Amino acid sequence: MTALHEPMVSVLGTTAVLFEAPGAEMTLETQRHIWSLAREVERWHEVLEAVPGMNNLMLAFARPPRDIAGLQQRLLEAWDAVPPTALQGRLIELPVTYGGDGGPHMADVVAHTGLGVDDIVELHSSPTYPVFALGSHPGYCYLGGMNPRIATPRRQQPVLRIPGGAVSIGGFQTGVSASPGPSGWNTIGSTRMSFFDPTQEMPALLQPGDSIKFRIEKVIR
């Protein structure tokens, strides 16, 4: 990770601005600060939507302001002014079948980490993972808190299609795909939970501040 010593604000064309929190590590404490900032700036009339990323926040404009420097300054001031808040989220338990056809890259994680399948399953299913942000595709959650011992680099060639519910590891992160699509991550298991229903007013099952616990349903060796 390239460390930032000061918060940084940059423009994404005239569509949005990106605020990046300082710090070398991705932490839950910083993410709580990001959530507070999101809640604060979403009230600003120029802002259509405040979208948390991983220790950063994108503000999509309802209408881009003429005085962009003024907005950037207000953003930095708001960061200093708002206290981090711990969101009172829900805990969702996901039953996972590890390995087998639903976990085609388990062998690659074994090869990279030098750990056995049982150790990997144990280390992956032990933590309670906070949802930091949603992104990538509808309903997809970026999770914090994976044990670094099972970190495995992203694949050299992305897989063209992984199914919805695929549980995978990409670098130091883990996540669950919400719908079929391409992925560069290592898929180690599968779950049948449905994460996204576009017919609902709140279409995503999970929100930032919620948590995921993976429950071992089955291990196929």
Place this chain on the structure above:
Amino acid sequence: MIEVITVGALTTVQDRGRYGCLRWGVGTAGAMDGVALAAGNLLLGNDADGAAIEVQVFPFRVRFHEATAFALTGADCDATLDGLPLMPWSACTAQAGQELRLAAPRPGPARSSRAYLCLPGGVDVPLVLHSRSTQLRGAFGGLDGQPLQRGDRLRAAGGMAEMPSGMLGQMGLVPPELALPLKRDGCAAVRVLPAAEYSRYTADSHAAFWGSEWKITPQSDRYGYRFAGEQPLRAIAPMEMRSHGIVPGVIQVPPDGQPIVQMRDAQPTGGYPKIGTVIEADLWRLGQAPIGSRVRFIETTWDAALDALDEVQAWLADAARQIALHRRTRSAA
């Protein structure tokens, strides 16, 4: 009712886009050429949020099962109605049983890539998360979340028989690529605002980025355009990014140094370094740029980028005035 007779890959129903849903991981989607879509809606007297059929592979043919007005904007595709030629950027009326055919976009320096078929009141598909745009990755929006297939039938939300008065004859607009041309050294161009990682590229990379032509490779679609240049862009030092929000127009630089511009179906987050962003006011130009063509990137400023948005709005306002005038003239006749 219209029926799709001949259709190529990734012909979709699109409106202005789906806004306010990035927090759920839902990208914007929407028409690749928002100006052509807006003009088509104006020609029919539709609201600005009307959905249209975006055609990017040709030929494309539909049959009208009842009399209806329609508008065609975007790429000039030598459109014919039962063999009779139609003016580009115009509205007219089809009778029941007539067939509309769009051929390959006309070659030449102003060649565009995507055509929009607009119907009175917009294409009648359900609103999903406040938009009718097809969300291909999420498989929702548009017609059942899928590209159009042969045999699909679509209705106009305004009803086929409701034709705006005075729109029965043809009137054409001067397309924005002629009214708002943008070139650099004879090459098609788009304006770019530098992004967060711009200063972390080498001076040679900056010179190549602004100074050379970039070719749109065949690996380009509604998700993004992959460009190829003679000199790849090199960072001063490798960068490891945290996943963050991105928008259509963001120019990412993957490890091979050949830039990728995110387009309308871009995912809402990304992790590659960003050298710049094609400004919102110029995204329609890129949406119409053909695969294999070359593009120059022009550095711009925040104020100039907002002025450019105002110019697009002014062109649309002028188009609206011309259409209103034409309607009054015909009603009086």
